[in-house]
Amino acid sequence: MAHRLLYLSIVSMIAGASVPFPFAVAGPAREFSQFPAKVKTEASHAVKFETPEAKKYRSAIAKAVKKPPNFAGYCTLVELGCGSGCVKFVVVDRKSGEVIDGGAEGYGELAYQPGSRLIEATASCPDTGKCPKKYLLFEGGQLHPLD
Secondary structure, three states: HHHHHHHHHHHHHHHOOOHHHHHHOOOOOOHHHHHOOOOOOOOOOOOOOOOOOOOHHHHHHHHHHHOOOEEEOOEEEEEEEEEOOOEEEEEEOOOOOOEEEOOOOOOOOEEEEOOEEEHHHHEOOOOOOOOOOOEEEEOOOOEEOOO
């Protein structure tokens, strides 16, 4: 497995992708139900297009927030393409209007739910079929990696 992770990291660096070694060191599997969030449908604050990512993806974010919250009860997670088999994301805090950048990493797949504060991010590794997972928790208006 160590050789596979080294290969993935080297190929990612050559391709210009950002898949650091800590990604491969995933903690125990997490369940969405472990990190519940009450789904709220009240009026949203206007989106603050202040960060570089918010400005770059303004139209995608504006389109996404027209729909009900899809993450952490009151947030909208917006998936953004970053190449073939690659997705980045931002989280729009609909209480404050803030746009929280999901980081520079690109993932193969994201899993999240309206009633949970957990994001399950799977690395992009089409050749192996056994892709490492990373878990992120949305808490206090920020994303925190779970070990």
